[in-house]
Amino acid sequence: MLRSDAELVRAARTGDMAAFAVLTERHRAGLRATAIAVLGYTDEAEDAVQDTMLTAMRRLPELRDPEAAGPWLRQIVRNTCKMLLRRRQPVPVAEPEPLMPPAGDPRPDEVLGQSYARDWVRDAVGRLSLPLREVVLLRYFSDYTSYHQIAELCGIGEDTVASRLRDARRTLAHTLRETADDAHHAADHEAHRRQARDHLTAMQSGTYDRVLDDWYRPDLSVFALGGLVGDRSALRAMMDYTFGAGVGVRLRDATASGEVLVWDTDYINPHSDPEHCPPGSAWLIRLREGRVARMGVAYATR
Structure with missing residues:
Protein backbone atom coordinates (compact mmCIF):
# COMPACT_ATOMS: atom_id res chain seq x y z
CA MET A 1 0.00 0.00 0.00
CA LEU A 2 1.27 3.47 -0.92
CA ARG A 3 2.27 5.35 2.20
CA SER A 4 1.41 9.03 2.63
CA ASP A 5 4.04 11.76 3.00
CA ALA A 6 3.18 12.05 6.69
CA GLU A 7 3.70 8.31 7.23
CA LEU A 8 7.05 8.46 5.43
CA VAL A 9 8.19 11.45 7.51
CA ARG A 10 7.26 9.73 10.78
CA ALA A 11 9.01 6.54 9.71
CA ALA A 12 12.15 8.44 8.66
CA ARG A 13 12.28 10.17 12.02
CA THR A 14 12.46 6.78 13.74
CA GLY A 15 15.40 5.67 11.60
CA ASP A 16 13.74 4.23 8.48
CA MET A 17 16.07 5.60 5.80
CA ALA A 18 14.24 3.75 3.05
CA ALA A 19 11.21 5.88 3.94
CA PHE A 20 13.26 9.06 3.60
CA ALA A 21 14.54 7.89 0.21
CA VAL A 22 10.97 7.18 -0.97
CA LEU A 23 9.82 10.60 0.26
CA THR A 24 12.54 12.54 -1.54
CA GLU A 25 12.27 10.50 -4.74
CA ARG A 26 8.52 11.13 -4.75
CA HIS A 27 9.11 14.88 -4.82
CA ARG A 28 12.29 14.95 -6.93
CA ALA A 29 10.52 15.87 -10.19
CA GLY A 30 8.62 18.71 -8.53
CA LEU A 31 11.77 20.02 -6.87
CA ARG A 32 13.64 19.96 -10.16
CA ALA A 33 10.78 21.82 -11.87
CA THR A 34 10.86 24.46 -9.13
CA ALA A 35 14.62 24.83 -9.46
CA ILE A 36 14.42 25.17 -13.26
CA ALA A 37 11.68 27.79 -12.90
CA VAL A 38 14.00 29.89 -10.73
CA LEU A 39 17.42 29.17 -12.28
CA GLY A 40 16.67 28.05 -15.83
CA TYR A 41 17.92 24.90 -17.53
CA THR A 42 21.39 24.83 -16.00
CA ASP A 43 23.51 22.41 -14.01
CA GLU A 44 22.77 24.60 -11.01
CA ALA A 45 19.18 23.38 -11.00
CA GLU A 46 20.28 19.80 -10.33
CA ASP A 47 22.82 21.08 -7.78
CA ALA A 48 19.99 22.87 -5.96
CA VAL A 49 17.92 19.67 -5.85
CA GLN A 50 20.82 17.65 -4.44
CA ASP A 51 21.55 20.29 -1.82
CA THR A 52 17.88 20.34 -0.89
CA MET A 53 17.99 16.60 -0.20
CA LEU A 54 20.97 17.02 2.16
CA THR A 55 19.37 20.01 3.88
CA ALA A 56 16.08 18.14 4.30
CA MET A 57 17.91 15.21 5.84
CA ARG A 58 19.50 17.48 8.45
CA ARG A 59 16.36 19.43 9.19
CA LEU A 60 13.64 16.78 9.08
CA PRO A 61 13.17 17.00 12.87
CA GLU A 62 12.20 20.66 12.36
CA LEU A 63 9.23 19.83 10.10
CA ARG A 64 6.27 20.56 12.36
CA ASP A 65 3.54 19.24 10.07
CA PRO A 66 4.43 15.93 8.39
CA GLU A 67 1.48 16.42 6.04
CA ALA A 68 3.28 19.48 4.61
CA ALA A 69 6.43 17.68 3.50
CA GLY A 70 5.95 18.64 -0.16
CA PRO A 71 5.59 22.42 0.40
CA TRP A 72 8.42 22.27 2.96
CA LEU A 73 10.78 20.64 0.45
CA ARG A 74 9.82 23.14 -2.26
CA GLN A 75 10.52 26.04 0.09
CA ILE A 76 13.97 24.62 0.81
CA VAL A 77 14.77 24.33 -2.89
CA ARG A 78 13.52 27.88 -3.54
CA ASN A 79 15.77 29.23 -0.77
CA THR A 80 18.70 27.27 -2.15
CA CYS A 81 18.07 28.67 -5.63
CA LYS A 82 17.93 32.22 -4.27
CA MET A 83 21.35 31.73 -2.71
CA LEU A 84 22.70 30.46 -6.02
CA LEU A 85 21.24 33.49 -7.79
CA ARG A 86 22.92 35.84 -5.34
CA ARG A 87 26.24 34.16 -6.11
CA ARG A 88 25.67 34.97 -9.78
CA GLN A 89 25.40 38.69 -9.12
CA PRO A 90 28.50 40.68 -10.20
CA VAL A 91 28.86 42.48 -6.87
CA PRO A 92 32.06 42.69 -4.81
CA VAL A 93 31.29 40.22 -2.03
CA ALA A 94 34.05 38.68 0.02
CA GLU A 95 32.83 35.11 -0.39
CA PRO A 96 29.82 33.08 -1.59
CA GLU A 97 27.05 32.72 0.93
CA PRO A 98 27.24 29.24 2.43
CA LEU A 99 24.35 26.84 1.92
CA MET A 100 23.93 26.38 5.65
CA PRO A 101 21.09 26.83 8.14
CA PRO A 102 20.47 30.41 9.36
CA ALA A 103 22.46 31.73 12.29
CA GLY A 104 21.28 30.19 15.53
CA ASP A 105 20.28 26.85 14.00
CA PRO A 106 22.11 23.73 15.15
CA ARG A 107 25.25 22.90 13.19
CA PRO A 108 24.83 19.98 10.75
CA ASP A 109 27.16 17.70 12.67
CA GLU A 110 25.25 18.41 15.88
CA VAL A 111 21.97 17.47 14.21
CA LEU A 112 23.45 14.39 12.57
CA GLY A 113 25.23 13.38 15.75
CA GLN A 114 21.89 13.20 17.57
CA SER A 115 19.60 11.97 14.81
CA TYR A 116 18.50 8.98 12.82
CA ALA A 117 20.70 10.00 9.87
CA ARG A 118 24.15 9.92 11.50
CA ASP A 119 25.41 6.49 10.49
CA TRP A 120 23.82 6.62 7.04
CA VAL A 121 25.40 9.95 6.14
CA ARG A 122 28.81 9.27 7.67
CA ASP A 123 29.05 6.01 5.76
CA ALA A 124 28.19 7.80 2.50
CA VAL A 125 30.76 10.54 3.17
CA GLY A 126 33.38 7.88 3.83
CA ARG A 127 32.86 6.51 0.31
CA LEU A 128 33.79 9.81 -1.34
CA SER A 129 37.21 10.32 -2.85
CA LEU A 130 39.67 12.05 -0.54
CA PRO A 131 39.49 15.52 -2.22
CA LEU A 132 35.67 15.45 -2.17
CA ARG A 133 35.58 14.17 1.40
CA GLU A 134 37.76 17.06 2.60
CA VAL A 135 35.48 19.78 1.23
CA VAL A 136 32.34 18.03 2.50
CA LEU A 137 33.71 17.63 6.03
CA LEU A 138 34.62 21.31 6.13
CA ARG A 139 31.40 22.53 4.51
CA TYR A 140 28.94 20.48 6.55
CA PHE A 141 30.80 19.34 9.66
CA SER A 142 32.88 22.32 10.81
CA ASP A 143 32.63 26.00 11.66
CA TYR A 144 34.80 26.89 8.64
CA THR A 145 32.22 26.62 5.90
CA SER A 146 32.81 29.48 3.47
CA TYR A 147 34.32 28.80 0.07
CA HIS A 148 37.21 31.11 0.93
CA GLN A 149 38.03 29.28 4.16
CA ILE A 150 37.76 25.85 2.52
CA ALA A 151 40.02 27.01 -0.31
CA GLU A 152 42.61 28.18 2.23
CA LEU A 153 42.57 24.92 4.13
CA CYS A 154 42.73 22.72 1.03
CA GLY A 155 45.18 24.89 -0.92
CA ILE A 156 42.86 25.15 -3.94
CA GLY A 157 40.88 27.88 -5.69
CA GLU A 158 37.32 28.80 -4.74
CA ASP A 159 36.09 27.63 -8.17
CA THR A 160 37.60 24.24 -7.42
CA VAL A 161 35.83 24.21 -4.04
CA ALA A 162 32.53 24.84 -5.81
CA SER A 163 33.10 22.11 -8.40
CA ARG A 164 34.19 19.56 -5.77
CA LEU A 165 31.15 20.31 -3.64
CA ARG A 166 28.93 19.92 -6.69
CA ASP A 167 30.49 16.56 -7.51
CA ALA A 168 30.28 15.49 -3.87
CA ARG A 169 26.59 16.38 -3.56
CA ARG A 170 25.74 14.36 -6.65
CA THR A 171 27.76 11.38 -5.48
CA LEU A 172 26.29 11.57 -1.99
CA ALA A 173 22.75 11.76 -3.32
CA HIS A 174 23.32 8.65 -5.41
CA THR A 175 25.03 6.77 -2.56
CA LEU A 176 22.33 7.69 -0.05
CA ARG A 177 19.62 6.43 -2.39
CA GLU A 178 21.54 3.20 -3.02
CA THR A 179 22.22 2.52 0.67
CA ALA A 180 18.91 3.57 2.22
CA ASP A 181 18.11 -0.02 3.22
CA ASP A 182 21.56 -0.83 4.62
CA ALA A 183 22.64 -0.77 8.24
CA HIS A 184 25.79 1.24 8.82
CA HIS A 185 28.18 1.45 11.73
CA ALA A 186 29.88 4.83 11.89
CA ALA A 187 33.23 5.43 13.55
CA ASP A 188 32.93 6.50 17.16
Whole structure:
Protein backbone atom coordinates (compact mmCIF):
# COMPACT_ATOMS: atom_id res chain seq x y z
CA MET A 1 0.00 0.00 0.00
CA LEU A 2 1.27 3.47 -0.92
CA ARG A 3 2.27 5.35 2.20
CA SER A 4 1.41 9.03 2.63
CA ASP A 5 4.04 11.76 3.00
CA ALA A 6 3.18 12.05 6.69
CA GLU A 7 3.70 8.31 7.23
CA LEU A 8 7.05 8.46 5.43
CA VAL A 9 8.19 11.45 7.51
CA ARG A 10 7.26 9.73 10.78
CA ALA A 11 9.01 6.54 9.71
CA ALA A 12 12.15 8.44 8.66
CA ARG A 13 12.28 10.17 12.02
CA THR A 14 12.46 6.78 13.74
CA GLY A 15 15.40 5.67 11.60
CA ASP A 16 13.74 4.23 8.48
CA MET A 17 16.07 5.60 5.80
CA ALA A 18 14.24 3.75 3.05
CA ALA A 19 11.21 5.88 3.94
CA PHE A 20 13.26 9.06 3.60
CA ALA A 21 14.54 7.89 0.21
CA VAL A 22 10.97 7.18 -0.97
CA LEU A 23 9.82 10.60 0.26
CA THR A 24 12.54 12.54 -1.54
CA GLU A 25 12.27 10.50 -4.74
CA ARG A 26 8.52 11.13 -4.75
CA HIS A 27 9.11 14.88 -4.82
CA ARG A 28 12.29 14.95 -6.93
CA ALA A 29 10.52 15.87 -10.19
CA GLY A 30 8.62 18.71 -8.53
CA LEU A 31 11.77 20.02 -6.87
CA ARG A 32 13.64 19.96 -10.16
CA ALA A 33 10.78 21.82 -11.87
CA THR A 34 10.86 24.46 -9.13
CA ALA A 35 14.62 24.83 -9.46
CA ILE A 36 14.42 25.17 -13.26
CA ALA A 37 11.68 27.79 -12.90
CA VAL A 38 14.00 29.89 -10.73
CA LEU A 39 17.42 29.17 -12.28
CA GLY A 40 16.67 28.05 -15.83
CA TYR A 41 17.92 24.90 -17.53
CA THR A 42 21.39 24.83 -16.00
CA ASP A 43 23.51 22.41 -14.01
CA GLU A 44 22.77 24.60 -11.01
CA ALA A 45 19.18 23.38 -11.00
CA GLU A 46 20.28 19.80 -10.33
CA ASP A 47 22.82 21.08 -7.78
CA ALA A 48 19.99 22.87 -5.96
CA VAL A 49 17.92 19.67 -5.85
CA GLN A 50 20.82 17.65 -4.44
CA ASP A 51 21.55 20.29 -1.82
CA THR A 52 17.88 20.34 -0.89
CA MET A 53 17.99 16.60 -0.20
CA LEU A 54 20.97 17.02 2.16
CA THR A 55 19.37 20.01 3.88
CA ALA A 56 16.08 18.14 4.30
CA MET A 57 17.91 15.21 5.84
CA ARG A 58 19.50 17.48 8.45
CA ARG A 59 16.36 19.43 9.19
CA LEU A 60 13.64 16.78 9.08
CA PRO A 61 13.17 17.00 12.87
CA GLU A 62 12.20 20.66 12.36
CA LEU A 63 9.23 19.83 10.10
CA ARG A 64 6.27 20.56 12.36
CA ASP A 65 3.54 19.24 10.07
CA PRO A 66 4.43 15.93 8.39
CA GLU A 67 1.48 16.42 6.04
CA ALA A 68 3.28 19.48 4.61
CA ALA A 69 6.43 17.68 3.50
CA GLY A 70 5.95 18.64 -0.16
CA PRO A 71 5.59 22.42 0.40
CA TRP A 72 8.42 22.27 2.96
CA LEU A 73 10.78 20.64 0.45
CA ARG A 74 9.82 23.14 -2.26
CA GLN A 75 10.52 26.04 0.09
CA ILE A 76 13.97 24.62 0.81
CA VAL A 77 14.77 24.33 -2.89
CA ARG A 78 13.52 27.88 -3.54
CA ASN A 79 15.77 29.23 -0.77
CA THR A 80 18.70 27.27 -2.15
CA CYS A 81 18.07 28.67 -5.63
CA LYS A 82 17.93 32.22 -4.27
CA MET A 83 21.35 31.73 -2.71
CA LEU A 84 22.70 30.46 -6.02
CA LEU A 85 21.24 33.49 -7.79
CA ARG A 86 22.92 35.84 -5.34
CA ARG A 87 26.24 34.16 -6.11
CA ARG A 88 25.67 34.97 -9.78
CA GLN A 89 25.40 38.69 -9.12
CA PRO A 90 28.50 40.68 -10.20
CA VAL A 91 28.86 42.48 -6.87
CA PRO A 92 32.06 42.69 -4.81
CA VAL A 93 31.29 40.22 -2.03
CA ALA A 94 34.05 38.68 0.02
CA GLU A 95 32.83 35.11 -0.39
CA PRO A 96 29.82 33.08 -1.59
CA GLU A 97 27.05 32.72 0.93
CA PRO A 98 27.24 29.24 2.43
CA LEU A 99 24.35 26.84 1.92
CA MET A 100 23.93 26.38 5.65
CA PRO A 101 21.09 26.83 8.14
CA PRO A 102 20.47 30.41 9.36
CA ALA A 103 22.46 31.73 12.29
CA GLY A 104 21.28 30.19 15.53
CA ASP A 105 20.28 26.85 14.00
CA PRO A 106 22.11 23.73 15.15
CA ARG A 107 25.25 22.90 13.19
CA PRO A 108 24.83 19.98 10.75
CA ASP A 109 27.16 17.70 12.67
CA GLU A 110 25.25 18.41 15.88
CA VAL A 111 21.97 17.47 14.21
CA LEU A 112 23.45 14.39 12.57
CA GLY A 113 25.23 13.38 15.75
CA GLN A 114 21.89 13.20 17.57
CA SER A 115 19.60 11.97 14.81
CA TYR A 116 18.50 8.98 12.82
CA ALA A 117 20.70 10.00 9.87
CA ARG A 118 24.15 9.92 11.50
CA ASP A 119 25.41 6.49 10.49
CA TRP A 120 23.82 6.62 7.04
CA VAL A 121 25.40 9.95 6.14
CA ARG A 122 28.81 9.27 7.67
CA ASP A 123 29.05 6.01 5.76
CA ALA A 124 28.19 7.80 2.50
CA VAL A 125 30.76 10.54 3.17
CA GLY A 126 33.38 7.88 3.83
CA ARG A 127 32.86 6.51 0.31
CA LEU A 128 33.79 9.81 -1.34
CA SER A 129 37.21 10.32 -2.85
CA LEU A 130 39.67 12.05 -0.54
CA PRO A 131 39.49 15.52 -2.22
CA LEU A 132 35.67 15.45 -2.17
CA ARG A 133 35.58 14.17 1.40
CA GLU A 134 37.76 17.06 2.60
CA VAL A 135 35.48 19.78 1.23
CA VAL A 136 32.34 18.03 2.50
CA LEU A 137 33.71 17.63 6.03
CA LEU A 138 34.62 21.31 6.13
CA ARG A 139 31.40 22.53 4.51
CA TYR A 140 28.94 20.48 6.55
CA PHE A 141 30.80 19.34 9.66
CA SER A 142 32.88 22.32 10.81
CA ASP A 143 32.63 26.00 11.66
CA TYR A 144 34.80 26.89 8.64
CA THR A 145 32.22 26.62 5.90
CA SER A 146 32.81 29.48 3.47
CA TYR A 147 34.32 28.80 0.07
CA HIS A 148 37.21 31.11 0.93
CA GLN A 149 38.03 29.28 4.16
CA ILE A 150 37.76 25.85 2.52
CA ALA A 151 40.02 27.01 -0.31
CA GLU A 152 42.61 28.18 2.23
CA LEU A 153 42.57 24.92 4.13
CA CYS A 154 42.73 22.72 1.03
CA GLY A 155 45.18 24.89 -0.92
CA ILE A 156 42.86 25.15 -3.94
CA GLY A 157 40.88 27.88 -5.69
CA GLU A 158 37.32 28.80 -4.74
CA ASP A 159 36.09 27.63 -8.17
CA THR A 160 37.60 24.24 -7.42
CA VAL A 161 35.83 24.21 -4.04
CA ALA A 162 32.53 24.84 -5.81
CA SER A 163 33.10 22.11 -8.40
CA ARG A 164 34.19 19.56 -5.77
CA LEU A 165 31.15 20.31 -3.64
CA ARG A 166 28.93 19.92 -6.69
CA ASP A 167 30.49 16.56 -7.51
CA ALA A 168 30.28 15.49 -3.87
CA ARG A 169 26.59 16.38 -3.56
CA ARG A 170 25.74 14.36 -6.65
CA THR A 171 27.76 11.38 -5.48
CA LEU A 172 26.29 11.57 -1.99
CA ALA A 173 22.75 11.76 -3.32
CA HIS A 174 23.32 8.65 -5.41
CA THR A 175 25.03 6.77 -2.56
CA LEU A 176 22.33 7.69 -0.05
CA ARG A 177 19.62 6.43 -2.39
CA GLU A 178 21.54 3.20 -3.02
CA THR A 179 22.22 2.52 0.67
CA ALA A 180 18.91 3.57 2.22
CA ASP A 181 18.11 -0.02 3.22
CA ASP A 182 21.56 -0.83 4.62
CA ALA A 183 22.64 -0.77 8.24
CA HIS A 184 25.79 1.24 8.82
CA HIS A 185 28.18 1.45 11.73
CA ALA A 186 29.88 4.83 11.89
CA ALA A 187 33.23 5.43 13.55
CA ASP A 188 32.93 6.50 17.16
CA HIS A 189 32.62 10.28 17.00
CA GLU A 190 33.51 10.67 20.67
CA ALA A 191 36.65 8.59 20.15
CA HIS A 192 37.84 11.11 17.56
CA ARG A 193 37.14 13.93 19.99
CA ARG A 194 39.10 12.21 22.75
CA GLN A 195 42.02 11.64 20.40
CA ALA A 196 42.04 15.29 19.37
CA ARG A 197 41.84 16.49 23.00
CA ASP A 198 44.69 14.19 24.00
CA HIS A 199 46.77 15.47 21.10
CA LEU A 200 46.21 19.12 22.02
CA THR A 201 46.88 18.42 25.71
CA ALA A 202 50.19 16.76 24.86
CA MET A 203 51.12 19.69 22.62
CA GLN A 204 50.58 22.13 25.48
CA SER A 205 52.42 20.05 28.06
CA GLY A 206 55.86 21.12 26.87
CA THR A 207 56.54 17.78 25.18
CA TYR A 208 55.36 18.60 21.69
CA ASP A 209 58.67 17.49 20.19
CA ARG A 210 57.56 13.97 21.06
CA VAL A 211 54.12 14.69 19.61
CA LEU A 212 55.74 15.85 16.37
CA ASP A 213 57.86 12.72 16.16
CA ASP A 214 54.99 10.37 17.00
CA TRP A 215 52.19 11.98 15.03
CA TYR A 216 53.70 13.84 12.08
CA ARG A 217 55.53 12.33 9.14
CA PRO A 218 59.05 13.60 8.31
CA ASP A 219 57.72 14.74 4.91
CA LEU A 220 54.85 16.70 6.47
CA SER A 221 53.49 19.65 4.44
CA VAL A 222 51.95 22.55 6.37
CA PHE A 223 49.59 25.00 4.67
CA ALA A 224 48.25 28.22 6.18
CA LEU A 225 46.31 31.10 4.64
CA GLY A 226 46.01 29.10 1.43
CA GLY A 227 49.71 28.61 0.78
CA LEU A 228 52.51 26.21 1.62
CA VAL A 229 54.27 27.28 4.82
CA GLY A 230 56.76 24.48 5.23
CA ASP A 231 57.45 21.18 6.96
CA ARG A 232 57.69 19.91 10.54
CA SER A 233 60.14 22.68 11.44
CA ALA A 234 57.53 25.23 10.35
CA LEU A 235 54.93 23.57 12.52
CA ARG A 236 57.37 23.60 15.45
CA ALA A 237 57.88 27.35 14.92
CA MET A 238 54.11 27.88 14.92
CA MET A 239 53.85 25.98 18.20
CA ASP A 240 56.69 27.99 19.73
CA TYR A 241 54.92 31.22 18.78
CA THR A 242 51.63 30.06 20.27
CA PHE A 243 52.54 28.11 23.38
CA GLY A 244 55.62 30.19 24.18
CA ALA A 245 53.33 33.17 24.71
CA GLY A 246 51.14 31.28 27.14
CA VAL A 247 48.28 30.78 24.70
CA GLY A 248 45.99 27.81 25.35
CA VAL A 249 44.24 25.78 22.66
CA ARG A 250 40.87 24.20 23.40
CA LEU A 251 39.08 21.71 21.16
CA ARG A 252 35.68 22.86 19.96
CA ASP A 253 34.87 19.79 17.90
CA ALA A 254 36.47 17.02 15.88
CA THR A 255 35.19 14.84 13.09
CA ALA A 256 36.81 12.25 10.87
CA SER A 257 36.20 10.19 7.79
CA GLY A 258 38.90 7.63 7.11
CA GLU A 259 42.23 9.37 6.73
CA VAL A 260 40.73 12.89 6.80
CA LEU A 261 40.33 14.72 10.13
CA VAL A 262 38.83 18.15 10.81
CA TRP A 263 39.46 19.84 14.16
CA ASP A 264 37.85 23.13 15.25
CA THR A 265 39.76 24.87 18.04
CA ASP A 266 39.52 27.95 20.24
CA TYR A 267 42.57 29.97 21.31
CA ILE A 268 42.72 31.22 24.87
CA ASN A 269 45.01 34.24 24.97
CA PRO A 270 46.73 35.34 28.19
CA HIS A 271 45.45 38.47 29.93
CA SER A 272 48.79 40.15 29.25
CA ASP A 273 48.39 39.72 25.48
CA PRO A 274 44.70 39.27 24.63
CA GLU A 275 45.25 39.80 20.89
CA HIS A 276 48.15 37.39 20.46
CA CYS A 277 46.16 34.78 18.50
CA PRO A 278 42.84 34.96 16.66
CA PRO A 279 39.75 33.51 18.38
CA GLY A 280 40.19 30.08 16.86
CA SER A 281 41.26 27.95 13.94
CA ALA A 282 40.36 24.92 11.88
CA TRP A 283 42.82 22.14 11.17
CA LEU A 284 42.37 19.98 8.09
CA ILE A 285 44.52 16.90 8.63
CA ARG A 286 45.31 14.23 6.06
CA LEU A 287 46.84 10.99 7.33
CA ARG A 288 49.09 8.56 5.51
CA GLU A 289 50.01 5.26 7.12
CA GLY A 290 48.57 6.50 10.40
CA ARG A 291 50.59 9.73 10.67
CA VAL A 292 49.88 13.30 9.56
CA ALA A 293 51.12 13.89 6.00
CA ARG A 294 49.39 17.22 5.33
CA MET A 295 48.01 19.85 7.67
CA GLY A 296 46.04 22.92 6.61
CA VAL A 297 45.21 25.73 9.02
CA ALA A 298 42.65 28.53 8.67
CA TYR A 299 42.02 31.18 11.29
CA ALA A 300 38.78 32.66 12.60
CA THR A 301 38.34 36.40 12.23
CA ARG A 302 37.88 38.62 15.27
